[in-house]
Amino acid sequence: MANPAFPRPDMSGPQPVAAAKVTADAVEAKPLLRTSGGETSDRVFRSAITVCGLAVLGVLGLIVYELVVRSELSWHAFGFKFFTSSEWDPVNEQFGALPFVYGTLVSSLVALIIAVPLSIGVAVFTTEMCPKKLRGPLSFFVELLAAIPSVIYGLWAFFVLVPLLSEYVEPFLSKTFGWTGLFTGPMYGIGMLAAGIILAIMIIPIISSITREVLMVVPQNQREAALALGATRWEMIRTAVLRNARAGIVGGIILGLGRALGETMAVTMVIGNRPEIAKSLFAPGHTMASVLATEFSEATGDTYLSALIEIGLALFMVTIIVNALARLLVWTVTRGQPARGHV
Amino acid sequence: MSDMAAVAATTVVPPISLRRRVTDHVMTGAAVLTVFLVLAPLVAIFGYLVYRGVGSISWSFLTQTPKPVGEPGGGMANAIVGSVMILAIASVIGVPFGIGAGIYLAEFGRNRLGSVIRFTADVLNGVPSIVIGIVGYAIVVLAQHHFSALAGGVALSIMMVPTICRTTEEMLLLVPQALREAAYGLGVPRWRTTLSIVLRSATSGVITGIMLSFARIAGETAPLLFTTLGNQFWNLRYDQPTAALPLQIYVYANSPYDDWHRQAWAGSFVLILLIVSSVAAVRYVVRRGSFGGAA
Numbered sequence: 358m359a360n361p362a363f364p365r366p367d368m369s370g371p372q373p374v375a376a377a378k379v380t381a382d383a384v385e386a387k388p389l390l391r392t393s394g395g396e397t398s399d400r401v402f403r404s405a406i407t408v409c410g411l412a413v414l415g416v417l418g419l420i421v422y423e424l425v426v427r428s429e430l431s432w433h434a435f436g437f438k439f440f441t442s443s444e445w446d447p448v449n450e451q452f453g454a455l456p457f458v459y460g461t462l463v464s465s466l467v468a469l470i471i472a473v474p475l476s477i478g479v480a481v482f483t484t485e486m487c488p489k490k491l492r493g494p495l496s497f498f499v500e501l502l503a504a505i506p507s508v509i510y511g512l513w514a515f516f517v518l519v520p521l522l523s524e525y526v527e528p529f530l531s532k533t534f535g536w537t538g539l540f541t542g543p544m545y546g547i548g549m550l551a552a553g554i555i556l557a558i559m560i561i562p563i564i565s566s567i568t569r570e571v572l573m574v575v576p577q578n579q580r581e582a583a584l585a586l587g588a589t590r591w592e593m594i595r596t597a598v599l600r601n602a603r604a605g606i607v608g609g610i611i612l613g614l615g616r617a618l619g620e621t622m623a624v625t626m627v628i629g630n631r632p633e634i635a636k637s638l639f640a641p642g643h644t645m646a647s648v649l650a651t652e653f654s655e656a657t658g659d660t661y662l663s664a665l666i667e668i669g670l671a672l673f674m675v676t677i678i679v680n681a682l683a684r685l686l687v688w689t690v691t692r693g694q695p696a697r698g699h700v
Numbered sequence: 701m702s703d704m705a706a707v708a709a710t711t712v713v714p715p716i717s718l719r720r721r722v723t724d725h726v727m728t729g730a731a732v733l734t735v736f737l738v739l740a741p742l743v744a745i746f747g748y749l750v751y752r753g754v755g756s757i758s759w760s761f762l763t764q765t766p767k768p769v770g771e772p773g774g775g776m777a778n779a780i781v782g783s784v785m786i787l788a789i790a791s792v793i794g795v796p797f798g799i800g801a802g803i804y805l806a807e808f809g810r811n812r813l814g815s816v817i818r819f820t821a822d823v824l825n826g827v828p829s830i831v832i833g834i835v836g837y838a839i840v841v842l843a844q845h846h847f848s849a850l851a852g853g854v855a856l857s858i859m860m861v862p863t864i865c866r867t868t869e870e871m872l873l874l875v876p877q878a879l880r881e882a883a884y885g886l887g888v889p890r891w892r893t894t895l896s897i898v899l900r901s902a903t904s905g906v907i908t909g910i911m912l913s914f915a916r917i918a919g920e921t922a923p924l925l926f927t928t929l930g931n932q933f934w935n936l937r938y939d940q941p942t943a944a945l946p947l948q949i950y951v952y953a954n955s956p957y958d959d960w961h962r963q964a965w966a967g968s969f970v971l972i973l974l975i976v977s978s979v980a981a982v983r984y985v986v987r988r989g990s991f992g993g994a995a
Contacts, residue, residue: 398891402895403808403891406800406803406804407804409804412797419835419839420827424835427834475737478730482732482735498742499742502742504975505972506918508949508953509968509971511953513744558741589721589724592720626950626953649830673831676826681819
């Protein structure tokens with residue numbers, strides 16, 4: 358074991374990876390360092406800090422425990438039928454969550470279809486094309502989108518986006534693509550499409566910042582090699598940059614999906630809040646998160662509350678899986694790199 | 701890569717075909733277009749917010765409580781104060797735990813447990829805020845038997861911890877190892893080194909992390925819906941239902957009254973100002989203060 362009393366030049370420095378190794382060494386060499394009898398206070402400090410660390414695990418455990426215990430009633434009453442039935446009737450205490458699951462999936466899918474090309478385009482532009490001076494401000498502005506509270510997105514969507522949709526966008530879509538069946542029916546502006554668009558705006562900063570991070574990790578010599586072989590800039594980006602960063606970009610997309618699945622306020626304000634399954638994107642819908650937002654505080658009766666909490670549990674599990682998957686994918690690409698700001 | 705052999709054999713670079721050049725330009729144009737498409741909503745939202753917000757804000761909005769339904773006038777003073785109170789509760793609980801967990805990860809977390817906690821924090825970051833609201837409801841509201849500012853504060857504090865924890869860890873890891881070694885060399889105990897040397901050097905970065913999480917929870921509405929519930933009147937007690945700015949915006953936006961819509965815009969404007977100014981103020985104090993900083 359290296360002795361920290363004789364620092365080697367390669368042991369210090371700002372690289373977190375190197376620093377981490379040294380910390381491990383220092384722990385083992387502790388007896389050398391204990392000269393001032395700080396053992397008791399050190400032990401107290403260490404336990405206090407460990408408690409804080411364990412609290413993070415505790416919180417996750419608490420979330421799981423509360424959700425599972427409090428949704429038991431609904432689970433026993435409806436079993437797996439809960440997720441296949443589309444009957445949502447609080448008066449007769451019949452609960453089926455299918456319309457909400459459907460609404461969550463469809464609105465998130467619409468959001469991804471819009472957000473993915475835009476986010477990747479922005480990320481590619483900031484890392485590969487734009488002048489260096491513009492790079493900082495541009496990513497700052499895109500990430501500013503992430504700082505706007507969800508309820509303000511909802512407010513804007515309700516008063517600006519929805520009228521715009523019902524007057525211009527939806528008539529156009531209905532005329533051009535009406536034959537697909539996806540864009541038919543009354544054009545109120547409020548509905549799945551509005552929810553998908555506002556979700557897209559909200560997840561763009563996440564996907565584009567992760568993609569940017571991943572693209573920056575691609576070694577410079579890959580780009581140089583492609584260019585040296587006679588590739589144009591776009592061919593270089595396609596073959597050397599995007600292909601190398603594939604896994605990380607997918608991770609970013611899944612992370613965005615995780616956010617879209619759980620997003621509540623903005624969606625609640627524009628989706629129409631009706632538990633129906635309709636093919637048309639103009640039709641109103643309901644999502645797992647929005648039904649919690651609108652009905653939870655008014656839920657009367659234990660079964661009703663329990664059914665809502667079961668929806669919360671399902672939402673929680675889906676986002677946990679989606680997020681864990683995304684983290685793993687991003688890690689495989691950026692591994693060994695200093696971690697940067699995460700959303 | 702058969703082109704490579706061809707290039708090597710002739711040692712003459714063949715001219716780039718028209719199709720490839722056009723594709724290159726088209727894709728560059730497409731990338732520029734995406735930037736405009738992404739920035740357009742940002743400009744639209746901020747522009748509209750300022751336009752509607754500034755026009756709707758008034759002295760009475762900032763000093764009065766809501767009028768009964770349908771009656772014009774009144775304001776959101778109670779909601780502004782309520783939000784500040786809830787955020788204070790959340791910060792008092794969330795910040796120490798977040799920093800503590802971050803210190804654990806940076807200084808003692810190079811083991812299996814550390815990795816598990818790190819991963820958990822990242823996953824916790826992705827839990828939908830509405831689900832955290834349910835947990836706040838289950839552990840505080842059901843125990844107290846009524847809605848309260850405390851329940852909202854607890855829910856929001858749960859959302860603060862993962863962000864603060866991970867940024868604190870990152871910032872502490874940026875502090876040069878030599879600083880720690882120097883302190884140990886002088887016989888400073890480990891806890892003292894961590895708090896007075898390592899944490900101190902990383903202060904500005906750690907505070908940036910705190911502000912990041914603060915900005916994130918300040919606008920959160922979903923976890924407050926069934927924890928603090930909202931209130932039409934003044935409330936300064938931690939254990940009573942309390943008005944909060946984001947909640948009030950939501951309720952007013954859903955109402956059919958023009959005057960309430962105006963107030964919702966004014967409220968949004970105040971909320972954004974509250975977030976931006978608190979972040980700016982703390983940054984200013986940190987910059988001016990004696991804390992240098994590795995970050």
